[in-house]
Amino acid sequence: MPSVTDLIDRLESDAAADRPDESTPDVGIIMGSDSDLDTMQGAFDALDALGFSEQTDHADPPEGRFSYESYVVSAHRTPDLMYAYAETAEDRGLEVVIAGAGGKSADLPNMTASIAFPLPVIGVPVQEKSVDSVIGMPTGAPITAVDAGKSYNAALSAAQILAREYPEVRDRLEELHDERREGVGDVSAALHDLGVRGFREREE
Template sequence: MSEAGNPIRVGIVMGSDSDWPKIRKAAESLDEFGVGYEVRVMSAHRTPAAVQEYAETAYDRGLRVIIAAAGGAAHLAGVVAAHTVLPVIGLPVPTQLAGGLDSLLSMSQMPGDVPVATMAVGMGGPRNAGLLAVQILALSDESLHQKLVQFKADLVDKIKAKDAALQEAIARERGQGDG
């Protein structure tokens, strides 16, 4: 999880190990940028003391951002945010009951003075959670900043290539491309 020479700067916590397959793209985003992270399972309801200790000691352990994923009542992100000054990114996990809307609303309706930056439910949420963590870290890391600049430039190139390929395919379908 922490590549050689890359200190652990992001904590990923989840309410259940069954959440991991749904949120692992957050970790993959961090891997893509060479950002070290740790992954833990803890519950706001079943292990509240462990959550409190984790959040309170995170800064001293070198963490700079925490991604907290949970489904259902989804209190984990809020409890973590209550016990740390670090940025907390809430990652709502899809559920069978409400498709994750319950999780999303729980995380996004935090009271004043306890912010949680809440991501979307579904495929884009975990990816964006990891990318937001990278962006936060890049504010004080020039190398990471440059990687993000290149990432954005690469996105533009990929979309231009996809557009060109689509235009070419449409032209062929219409019989305009085979002269």
């Protein structure tokens, strides 16, 4: 296993490699602990649904045009790794970072946004009690945030940013949205037309 220092070196050498935009991950997903993975799974699910691939080697891109990568980065246990990740993010080709953290001192999203600026960072409070800490940035130090646990939405928001440049991402967002909309329509008609009892029976 690489040590933390090895990882920092790797990030810096990725950044120096100056790889073409098409071959680097577009979205970086980081989280403060692997115990946050269940909550952050939504981000992976959304990006998968939008047709993104996961890139597990910076030097060896997957086939699809759009990809994401993920790291565990702890603000309090590995501040140097956090610093290196944020500082190299733009040079490593990322277009947007999704950063999730739990607890009442959820510093990872904020510190990453401060260091990686002007790269956009979307904060995901992993717990309800993390919302204040993630959202509460002072004037001049921007972050945008989604609600507690809403990593799925964070990934949609990241894709909305990419969609300004890439029409295929925009199209895929619309398709996904329409599916969701028709899902509501189905259930709405069923509840009304079958009546509550009929609807409940059908659900069983």
